[in-house]
Amino acid sequence: MSKSARFFIGAILLGGLFVAFQAWVVFEPAEIEWINFLLLATLATGTQLLKSEAPYYQVYHPSLVFFFAGILILQPAGFVLLVVIAHIAEWVKERLVSQEGLREWFLQPFNAGMHIIVGALARLLYLAINPNYEEIGTLYALVGAGVVACVYVALNHLMVGEAVVLTRGIPWRETGVLDIENLATDFVLAMFGYVSAALMTLNAWLILPAIAPLYLINRSLAVPELKHRAESDPKTGLWNGRYFMQSLEQELSRSMRYDRPLTVVLADLDYLREINNKYGHLAGDAVLTGVAEILRKYFRDYDVVARFGGEEFAILLPETEPENALPRIEKVRAAIEKTALEAPVIDKTLNITMSFGLAGIDKEQPTAQGIIHCADLAMYAAKDGGRNQIRIYSSDLAGLGGRPGIDERMLNG
Known part of the structure; x- marks a missing residue:
């Protein structure tokens, strides 16, 4: 791995740890909605174990739905814990089931750190647009969620793309990270997270029937890989x-x-x-x-x-x-x-x-x-x-x- 790749990954890991520490400093256990946290943690962990492979070792998870919902309705510490639990579960699963999933030690820590950093920035932006964050069903909340989803997805893809470029030596153009189809898919997942969060503020259990469309969404996550296969040479990975x-x-x-x-x-x-x-x-x-x-x-x-x-x-x-x-x-x-x-x-x-x-x-x-x-x-x-x-x-x-x-x-x- 190059020095620039090590520096970038190390910066994300340290940044994630710093944000996590700041979140725990202001944590108020009495104010957390435990039923919301437990439901989101369970669903995020389960969907983190479902993955769709994309070109150049990129992986898409429907857990983005619940991460984004956590940004909107959980305390910062609750969101951090949500992300960490889901990625620990993924790490354990890959270790027990598929050594192929442990190609590099930093994959799950990097992804967790990235989500923690981007999630903290997204929450700050959301509060700036919708100061009354508890009123999630208002027009301000909807507009705020849309703007924040765009920023969250864009930053997420930029970080992943840079990691792929630095660690794999793949040109930006070939990664497909910034393709409209890939960005749009994650934006839809994030907005589905907003809808899930809005339902949970009415009744936490409403999220269970609302997640049925995730089956179709999860299948759509395979589209980038299918498209890449149709356009690339299987032996060399070059375009066909x-x-x-x-x-x-x-x-x-x-x-x-x-x-x-x-x-x-x-x-x-x-x-x-x-x-x-x-x-x-x-x-x-x-x-x-x-x-x-x-x-x-x-x-x-x-x-x-x-x-x-x-x-x-x-x-x-x-x-x-x-x-x-x-x-x-x-x-x-x-x-x-x-x-x-x-x-x-x-x-x-x-x-x-x-x-x-x-x-x-x-x-x-x-x-x-x-x-x-x-x-x-x-x-x-x-x-x-x-x-x-x-x-x-x-x-x-x-x-x-x-x-x-x-x-x-x-x-x-």
């Missing part, structure tokens, strides 16, 4: 050909409208087939994943790096002329050439090289397929020239024959 083509069409439309450059890079691993034949396909898969990690390191958040089958990769570089992209692609080529890729299945390290073809917008054929065809011709020229090379498309390559069916493979990848 279909997503690449969609991104290229959109970016090309923008580039043509505003007269801005873009570059498409097609890359092909040299002699991967020989590695597969000599060491087996598991060794070849290790090479693919190792190369994918290298590619991730060298491109910007808004670049699109994709694999669309076999040993073929594609990269979309917005706002970039092919000549300006050349130095960066050379760094990538050199990094792949000198990196010894781990192949645990054969207990060896393997070396491989890569050939690259670059193309910008073809004025005669300003279409996505036209750019891909030009980049493909350039890549084939690099392969024919001895491999482990980079070629930029020029008109003298127009007469060469590229690989048949490349457009179809990208569309179906």
Whole structure:
């Protein structure tokens, strides 16, 4: 784990402890509504054990409903205890049932600290909008809950996203943390928490029949993972050909409208087939994943790096002329050439090289397929020239024959 990742996680843990201590200093046991606390604690703990996996080890829980309700109707200390109990239960469950869930020791403590910090800020904002916090059914309360839900969800996702970026080395764009669908899902959960809190102020037991829709909500939490699977390559975690083509069409439309450059890079691993034949396909898969990690390191958040089958990769570089992209692609080529890729299945390290073809917008054929065809011709020229090379498309390559069916493979990848 990097120093910046350790610092960020440590800051969240210390911040959570500080907020928890401040909450306990002002705790008044006589003022707590114990039935509300016990019901929320039971429901939050139960739903914390239900999780929906999302890309890059993100996990969504319907317990957000009860955490948000706790912000609105519990004392700060009660909310802290609510969060801690739920995350301890999750930690115990993962330890007993699934070692896979304990990938890192800090997951549950980090999440608990994050909810405690964001919950404290959300409560302060809610009280500023609705000073009469006991009157939860008023218009001020409704508006306050809506504003606070937006802030709570946004801060939650920003913290989770930063943790994913720092600990996994994943670009912000690929995390999906700030996708509208993901934010909207948590906002709905938070507002459902407001409704639950309002019902509990009338009669605490009304929350029990009100939680029936959580079944449907919990199923909807699987949508981000399903969407990511449909757009990504399962072996490398990069985007797939279909997503690449969609991104290229959109970016090309923008580039043509505003007269801005873009570059498409097609890359092909040299002699991967020989590695597969000599060491087996598991060794070849290790090479693919190792190369994918290298590619991730060298491109910007808004670049699109994709694999669309076999040993073929594609990269979309917005706002970039092919000549300006050349130095960066050379760094990538050199990094792949000198990196010894781990192949645990054969207990060896393997070396491989890569050939690259670059193309910008073809004025005669300003279409996505036209750019891909030009980049493909350039890549084939690099392969024919001895491999482990980079070629930029020029008109003298127009007469060469590229690989048949490349457009179809990208569309179906």
